[in-house]
Amino acid sequence: MKTKLVIFGITGDLSTRKLLPALSKIIGTGDFDDLSIIDRGLKQYVDLQDDEQLIFYLSVPPESSAAIVEHLGQAGMNSDRVKILLEKPFGMDLTSAHTMIDHVGQYYDESQVYRIDHYLAKEMAHNILIFRASNAIFNTIWDNRFIEKIEVIASESIGVEGRSHFYEQTGALRDVLQGHLMQLLSLTIMDIPQEIHWDGMPEKRLQALTTHTMPICQMLTSK
Numbered sequence: 455m456k457t458k459l460v461i462f463g464i465t466g467d468l469s470t471r472k473l474l475p476a477l478s479k480i481i482g483t484g485d486f487d488d489l490s491i492i493d494r495g496l497k498q499y500v501d502l503q504d505d506e507q508l509i510f511y512l513s514v515p516p517e518s519s520a521a522i523v524e525h526l527g528q529a530g531m532n533s534d535r536v537k538i539l540l541e542k543p544f545g546m547d548l549t550s551a552h553t554m555i556d557h558v559g560q561y562y563d564e565s566q567v568y569r570i571d572h573y574l575a576k577e578m579a580h581n582i583l584i585f586r587a588s589n590a591i592f593n594t595i596w597d598n599r600f601i602e603k604i605e606v607i608a609s610e611s612i613g614v615e616g617r618s619h620f621y622e623q624t625g626a627l628r629d630v631l632q633g634h635l636m637q638l639l640s641l642t643i644m645d646i647p648q649e650i651h652w653d654g655m656p657e658k659r660l661q662a663l664t665t666h667t668m669p670i671c672q673m674l675t676s677k
């Protein structure tokens with residue numbers, strides 16, 4: 455089946471650095487503050503055929519996602535051959551995340567929704583799991599008997615650059631620490647099953663964070 459990809463936020467930093475170089479044929483929208491483009495004929499322009507599927511990639515700040523989802527749903531661009539990818543951060547906090555889940559659920563079935571962190575697509579992130587699972591030596595000593603502490607270092611050569619608007623809303627702490635670095639930490643401390651099933655990785659990462667880091671978070675909060 456052929457795939458058509460529509461990117462909201464096509465002029466953003468993520469699209470420029472990560473998405474566009476990996477694609478050959480795309481449909482992008484720049485000004486997502488003016489969503490009348492959806493009502494004016496995006497559906498006709500995409501012209502989804504019976505042998506095609508459509509992916510909407512929302513590379514936009516969390517405050518913009520709700521309106522885009524609503525316009526797409528009301529325009530009827532939510533058939534079972536349509537998928538929607540929501541780039542993190544997903545909401546601004548736990549409450550707004552649950553609100554967003556309910557909002558998206560009004561227009562898209564859960565099987566159509568992907569909430570992603572592009573950081574996990576990095577080769578480094580994939581290599582952590584492969585390294586742990588396939589190296590017999592490290593696999594037997596990768597526990598608290600032999601590891602005293604874990605340090606996750608974000609060694610980036612780029613600064614805020616043209617992303618000041620995004621960081622004013624989201625903040626580097628939520629974007630980098632709560633998102634990217636916690637994901638890398640979860641890959642480091644999670645239990646590796648004998649057979650790796652990628653569909654089950656989100657649950658494994660969540661178990662690792664709630665089991666191993668919650669006591670530390672509670673201790674820091676109480677001080």
